[in-house]
Amino acid sequence: MIRIRVAMLAALVATGVAVLSACGSTAGTPTAAPAGNIAPVAFQTGTASANGAPQNTGDFAAPGDTDAAEQWVELDAGSAGSLNPVVLNGKGFTLYRFDKDTPKPSKSACNGDCAKTWPPVTLKQGAKLFLNGVDQADVGFVTRDDGTMQVTLGGWPIYKFSGDTQAGQTNGQGVGGTWFGVTPEGAKAGKSQEGTDQATGVGYKTGTAKENGADLTAGDDYKGPRTDDAAMKWVQLTRGSAGGLNPIVHDGAGFTLYRFDKDSPKPPTSNCNGDCAKTWPPVLVKPGSRIFVNGVATAKIGILTRADGSRQVSIGGWPVYRFSGDKQAGDTNGEGVGGTWFAVSPTGGKVLPKGGQAPAPQSSQPSTPAGSAPGTVTLGNGSAVLDSGTNFSEPNGSSGVSGPGCVAVPRPAQVSSIKLDGGPVKLWKGPGCTGQSMVITSSVADLATIGFDKQVVSIRFGDK
Template sequence: MRTRVAMLAALVATGVAALTACGGGSTAGTPSAAPAGGADAASSVNFLTGTAQQNGAPQNTGDFADPSDTEAAEQWVELDAGSAGDLNPVVLNGKGFLLYRFDKDSPKPPTSNCNDDCAKKWPPVTVKPGGKVFLNGVDRNDVGFLKRQDGSLQVTIGNWAVYRFSGDAQPGDTKGQGVQGTWFGVTPEGGKAEASKEGTDPTTGVQYKTGTAKENGADLTQGDDYKGPRTDDAAMKWIQLTRGSAGGLNPIVHDGAGMTIYRFDNDKPKPPTSNCNGDCAVKWPPLLVKPGTRIFVNGVPAAKIGVVTRADGSRQVTLNGWPLYRFSGDKNPGDINGEGVGGTWFAVSPNGGKVLPKGGAPAPSSTPPASSTTNPPSSTTPPPGGVTLGNGSAILDSGINFAEPKGSFGVAGPGCVANPQPSLVSSIQLSGGPVKLWKGPNCTGQSMVITASVPDLSKIGFDKQVVSIRFGDK
């Protein structure tokens, strides 16, 4: 322990990388609060944030495999939050087929009572030990497993066993909904799916429609895909709110163009109030609507969506009372450059909550609360998005829980630092954070801010994938 603490101190002082050849011991650190990623203790199933395609799953396996090829089919399962028909929110598999729950099963303890002929009509969603579950809008904390009569491992959501329906021929079919009064589409929390609120809200004049903009035939040169100012009428033709994931954060809400949606801690939900005006609203464009605007809901409960009048008279979409924004620093779908900015801006969850950075607690604010966001101190240079990074150091360990079966590496700022051997790093002990992890060289590619030590990088989707790390520049 003394050796490793001394090593951290030396790295901070010298700002150079060092290699240790220590044995397999471990060191206590601040645990990560990240819920997604890692292996389930009972089943050794690996959890990864994002879709199977985003994670490079092999073709003709998992949800895309021939059902008769059990070995290939059980390699992975994707749980994707969204909508199907008039049902919203629901869970779909990677191919877009609705997943169901059965009232005659039991959640306490999780038990399946659908076997033999029943299981042929309602194929259970199974995965083999050592397989993978890809989570896109479904919270890791709501996913589990049960052992079936035949010994196979069935996925549960909210402790309810989940199934497909053999009568659903096409992605998005809902033919199993309500069968025998016991079968229902499953929600991301394990509840029974219901038809979503649709039609025009008489108070706001905003129209609600279940599904995506594309599914509903919206003009994709307008709305979320519009390239001009967000205050233009064309930009307010439609908005899509989709439950999904981005940059290791899950579940979050993004729009129809795949851009992450944020909330601001200095706003208020009761009554809904936006305190981001002037220059702040230029940096963080609010989601604006007008009478006639269509809001497409895809995995986000329509009942939690509202509208608040802003200081300038425009009207802004809210989620569970929290006003919603985009971030001008996000340039591409899936960017999360606004996450943790100033310790007050966070990706919004499907229920209006804030999604914390994967290192655990939010980065502390470097400025007092204000109605507009200011620049961080000049003592460090923030990455795109404005998170103020620390000029500290990190020990990159080759085992989880800071063990060192193949040694460990020390790195330190300032600036972007290469990881000498990315394929060996499974945990990080951090001093003087936050820092930003990158999957590409020279701080490029997919990234994530961490604010504390991470004992298991697979829990945040970065196991053996940290290629470079950005510290503060000074």
């Protein structure tokens, strides 16, 4: 039986913590970071095509035109062959990692002839990086021996394979026992679980419904009520982005999927019934249905029984829904409704609006008492997910906050990790942004490492 796991966001090291020299000011200039920490590129959510990237550039550049190729790169989470999840470029070619490289610090060991067989994914200064289902927090850069700037995922340098001649091929998987497709978090990609779950009668298949020859008048593409048998023939769970939210999950018709804070992941329980379920139609299956996985790990998917006896899909234990207010593919009108509905991440977490900023510089200056001189970090007006467990887990749920200005934390005693989008922000141990404070510039997997476990009472974002 396919097991349901608790939602857990990719862990980030707590070295993204910076302490501000002034407790009350948001003025000042970012402190210089060590070489290689900040890449001079522009991050954009969505595909290169959706963002109007010029033709014959980036991933679509002519062979040998390095200047055009390094104008942009797309990182697209999905599936290829039996691998799921795995990262592809904008042209649909599988990207790989090399066991002889190192992630901490990031270092490529593939040069010379190796780099001809395994071309590194490189960018030039001022380039664009399009992210579709890949979290910006997992992206980094490393300077290669020849001075070029290579993209990394989870610290691991990433490459193409010269032996892949068509989109979707995975001929590089397992070569020499050291080359593997790369996941959105930088891990080795592996074969996705397939077959029928004997407990539910629901079948799982890697890839999209179209790739697998599904009836495209049924399933997610069905135009009638979602409770009709035809609608439940198949469901597609695709990792991607929409409306600036990334990474999220959408169905095979491109509609955003959501989760509800009043539901429970342990045990998986839906509390949206009656009129609620008309506004937020649950994603339903039945014995004999198929679920196509495209960038969403099968191990994160489960099936729960609703109050009316129907079967609902869950991700990371959280029941998932569509929103009746979304009228076309890519809409995210359900995001933040009532402060309880949010797009669902590929692990079941809630996805808050992005701050739209590149990674902030890191610093390590000691804190000083309130009233001191202006500091050296400009705060960002972004958002944060506050999780009740370490490593971005949710044993007792989670909450979200966003700027601008000083914001109260809903349940301070339930905050053990923080996932940050659009920082830096300043954490405070007192209400109204008072008391002891600390600035963080990236997500913190364990607030105990900085002395703030279950003590974040308020957070200051930027004022703009």
